[in-house]
Amino acid sequence: MRRTTTTILIALMLLSAAAPAQADPAAQTVTGGYTPPPFGPTCEIHRFGEGERPPLSLWLHDPLCVEYSKRDITFDNGDALTFLLAEPSRLVLAGPACRYWQQDHWSVQVSEGATALVAWDGNYWFDKKLRTAAVHLANFRVNGHTAGVGDVVVALAPQFPQLAQALAAYGTEHGESGVSVALPYSLWCDLRL
Numbered sequence: 001m002r003r004t005t006t007t008i009l010i011a012l013m014l015l016s017a018a019a020p021a022q023a024d025p026a027a028q029t030v031t032g033g034y035t036p037p038p039f040g041p042t043c044e045i046h047r048f049g050e051g052e053r054p055p056l057s058l059w060l061h062d063p064l065c066v067e068y069s070k071r072d073i074t075f076d077n078g079d080a081l082t083f084l085l086a087e088p089s090r091l092v093l094a095g096p097a098c099r100y101w102q103q104d105h106w107s108v109q110v111s112e113g114a115t116a117l118v119a120w121d122g123n124y125w126f127d128k129k130l131r132t133a134a135v136h137l138a139n140f141r142v143n144g145h146t147a148g149v150g151d152v153v154v155a156l157a158p159q160f161p162q163l164a165q166a167l168a169a170y171g172t173e174h175g176e177s178g179v180s181v182a183l184p185y186s187l188w189c190d191l192r193l
Helices: 002-018 056-060 079-094 149-156 161-170 187-192
Strands: 030-032 045-048 064-074 099-109 118-127 132-142 177-182
Touching: 056 064, 056 079, 064 079, 079 099, 149 161, 149 177, 161 177
Parallel strands: 045 064, 064 099
Antiparallel strands: 030 177, 099 118, 118 132, 132 177
């Protein structure tokens, strides 16, 4: 029962974190489960290794599609610091993009070879002109145990089938969560595209 409660709490935190805060709450609404980016088939994916900083010139790409390896966020070998030093340039790159798709693979551990404290594969995208965004987390694990909406669906199904069915829109696999949200209007992207 304790693991089920923990799983439910983690999944609810993931769903609340998946929808970014807006100054105007009416400007943002959850629109359903994860959907892939409509511009995905046209993407040239730029791949970056552990702690590798992308060139800021990529902000000119539209759509901008990146994949980051973040599997070695390890405290005892200094790789956690390398990760932290690279992350600001990644965020700066994403900010002005109008169509952006990021895939990444996370693993945070105390020491090399240890069980990950937290790990997941992320898939995040937004299209400011279409005013939509989506987040999908897969293989989400906390201390080696899966945690996600899919786990909550399984846990709730016997006692609360209707609630489980409603939550299934956000993921049905163990360690999976996904959500799509509406974005506010972007004059920059409306003029740019």
